[in-house]
Amino acid sequence: xTCESASALIPLYHYGELTPEQEDTLEAHVHECGSCxxxxxxxxxxxxxxxxxxxxxxxRLLDDCRGDLFAAIQGGATAGSxxxxxxxxxxxxxxxxxxxxxxxxxxxxxxxxxxxxxxxxGARLTATKTAITAGGVAQPAYTTVRSISTVGSxxxxxxxxxxxxxxxSGGLDDPAIQQLVLAGSREDNAAVRVESxxxxxxxxxxxxxxxALVNALAADPNPAVRMKALEGLRPLAGDAQxxxxxxxxxxxxxxxxxxxxxxxLLVAQRDDSxxxxxxxLVQHEDNNYVRLKVAKALKDMNASVGTF
Amino acid sequence: MNPQVDSLIRAAQRGxxxxxxxxxxxxxxxxxxxxxxxxxxxxxxxxxxxxxxxRVYRNLHTFRFDCSFHTWLYRIVTNICLDQLRxxxxxxxxxxxxxxxxxxxxxxxxxxxxxxxxxxxxxxxNRQLGQRIESALGDLTPRERMVFELRHYQGLRLRxxxxxxxxxxxxxxxxxxxxxxKMRGVLGDFI
Numbered sequence: 486x487t488c489e490s491a492s493a494l495i496p497l498y499h500y501g502e503l504t505p506e507q508e509d510t511l512e513a514h515v516h517e518c519g520s521c522x523x524x525x526x527x528x529x530x531x532x533x534x535x536x537x538x539x540x541x542x543x544x545r546l547l548d549d550c551r552g553d554l555f556a557a558i559q560g561g562a563t564a565g566s567x568x569x570x571x572x573x574x575x576x577x578x579x580x581x582x583x584x585x586x587x588x589x590x591x592x593x594x595x596x597x598x599x600x601x602x603x604x605x606x607g608a609r610l611t612a613t614k615t616a617i618t619a620g621g622v623a624q625p626a627y628t629t630v631r632s633i634s635t636v637g638s639x640x641x642x643x644x645x646x647x648x649x650x651x652x653x654s655g656g657l658d659d660p661a662i663q664q665l666v667l668a669g670s671r672e673d674n675a676a677v678r679v680e681s682x683x684x685x686x687x688x689x690x691x692x693x694x695x696x697a698l699v700n701a702l703a704a705d706p707n708p709a710v711r712m713k714a715l716e717g718l719r720p721l722a723g724d725a726q727x728x729x730x731x732x733x734x735x736x737x738x739x740x741x742x743x744x745x746x747x748x749x750l751l752v753a754q755r756d757d758s759x760x761x762x763x764x765x766l767v768q769h770e771d772n773n774y775v776r777l778k779v780a781k782a783l784k785d786m787n788a789s790v791g792t793f
Numbered sequence: 794m795n796p797q798v799d800s801l802i803r804a805a806q807r808g809x810x811x812x813x814x815x816x817x818x819x820x821x822x823x824x825x826x827x828x829x830x831x832x833x834x835x836x837x838x839x840x841x842x843x844x845x846x847x848r849v850y851r852n853l854h855t856f857r858f859d860c861s862f863h864t865w866l867y868r869i870v871t872n873i874c875l876d877q878l879r880x881x882x883x884x885x886x887x888x889x890x891x892x893x894x895x896x897x898x899x900x901x902x903x904x905x906x907x908x909x910x911x912x913x914x915x916x917x918x919n920r921q922l923g924q925r926i927e928s929a930l931g932d933l934t935p936r937e938r939m940v941f942e943l944r945h946y947q948g949l950r951l952r953x954x955x956x957x958x959x960x961x962x963x964x965x966x967x968x969x970x971x972x973x974x975k976m977r978g979v980l981g982d983f984i
C-alpha cells in the first residue's frame with residue numbers, strides 16, 4: 486500500500502466504512518509508516534474538534550416546532566392534497582389568527598416563541614378537550630383592541646381580541662389537568678413554573694413529565710425551578726440519558742447548589758464513564774465546596790483528581 | 794422495518810391525527826438536530842422542521858413501504874436543507890455568524906454562552922476553533938456538507954446516505970473523503 490492510497494482510506498477507516506481486509510492492510514501500513522500514523526492522529530483530532538462543535542437544539546425549540554406544526558395542521562393543512570399551496574408559516578399564522586390574533590410574526594426571541602407554544606397548548610386544550618371546562622368558572626374577559634377603522638356612515642369597525650380566564654380544578658391524575666400543569670412549567674411567570682414543576686416532580690415516570698423536567702433543568706432561567714426539576718429526576722438518576730442531562734447541569738449550571746446536588750446524584754452509583762467529567766470539572770470548578778465534593782467523589786471511585 | 798412505526802404510518806395514512814403526531818415524535822428530534830447542525834440557526838431549523846413535516850403530512854398517502862420511512866423522511870429533509878445551503882452559497886451569506894461589539898461571532902456561541910458561566914480563556918480558544926471549523930464547513934459544497942453531516946453527526950452508513958441522497962455508496966464515499974481533506978487543510982495547526 487502506498488501513502489497516497491492509505492491517505493484516501495483513513496477517513497473511511499475512521500468511520501468504519503472499510504472492509505475487514507482493507508482495514509487490515511491499512512493498519513499494517515500505518516503501523517510501519519510514521520507520516521500515515523500522524524495522518525490517522527489528525528483524523529481523530531479533527532473528529533474530536535467537530536464533536537465539540539455539535540449543536541444541541543435549545544430544549545424549548547422542539548416544543549415550539551411541534552406547536553407550530555400541529556397548529557398548522559389543525560389550522561388548515563390538508564393531508565394528501567396535491568393542490569396544497571400555502572407555505573408553512575402562512576398556515577401557522579392562520580392557525581394562530583383564529584385564536585391569538587395579532588401576536589404577529591413568530592420569529593421572535595426564544596422566550597417569546599416559548600410563550601406562544603404555551604398559548605398554542607392552551608388553545609388546543611380549549612378547542613379539543615372541552616371536558617376540562619366542566620369544573621371551570623368563567624371570569625370577566627380581558628379585551629384588547631387590535632385595530633379601528635371607519636367604514637362610512639359614521640360607523641367604525643373594531644377588531645378585538647377577547648381573553649377569558651377560567652378556574653379549573655381537578656386531580657393531577659386527570660390528563661387534562663396534567664397537560665395544563667405541563668403548560669404551566671413553560672409559562673413566563675417564574676412563580677407559575679416553580680409551582681408547576683413542583684407538582685410534576687413526583688410524576689417523572691410519565692415520559693411527557695420527564696421531558697418537561699429535563700427541559701426545566703437544562704434551560705429554565707430560575708434556579709428554584711431547576712432545583713425542583715432536579716429533585717424530580719432523582720429517581721431516574723440511573724437512566725443513561727438522565728445521567729447525561731445531570732452531567733450537563735454539573736458542567737453548565739451557574740448555581741453551585743444545583744451542581745452539588747448533581748454530583749450527589751451522579752456518584753450515587755458507580756459509573757466509570759463519569760470519571761472524565763468529574764476530573765475535567767475539578768480542574769475548572771470555581772466553587773470550593775463543589776470542587777471538594779467532586780474531588781471526594783473521585784477519591785471514592787479510586788480515580789485520580791488530575792488528568793494526564 | 795419497525796412494526797410500531799409501520800402501524801403508525803398506516804393509521805396516519807387512514808387519517809388518524811394522533812398517529813401522525815406520534816410518528817412525528819419518533820423522528821423529529823433527529824430531524825431538528827440535523828437542521829440545527831447544518832444551518833446553525835434556530836429560526837432556519839424551525840422552518841426546515843415545519844416544511845419537512847408538512848410535506849410528510851401532505852404526501853404520506855404516497856408512501857408505499859418500498860424503502861424505510863427513515864430514508865423517505867430524510868430524502869425530504871435533506872432536499873430542504875440542501876436548498877437552504879445552496880441559497881446561502883448563492884447569497885454568500887454567513888447566516889451562522891452575527892456581528893457583535895467584539896466582532897463576528899457564531900450565533901450558536903452566543904446561545905451556548907447564555908447557559909454557561911464560561912472560562913474566558915477556554916471560551917476564546919473555543920471561539921477561534923469554532924470560527925475555523927465554521928470556515929472549513931463553509932468551504933464544502935452543499936452536498937459534501939450533507940454527506941459529512943449525515944455520517945459524522947447523524948451516524949448514517951454511507952450506503953444509507955447514498956439512498957437518501959439518490960446517489961451511490963461510492964459517490965458518498967468520495968464526498969466524505971473530499972470533505973475531510975478540505976477540513977483538515979483549513980483547520981491546519983488547530984488539530
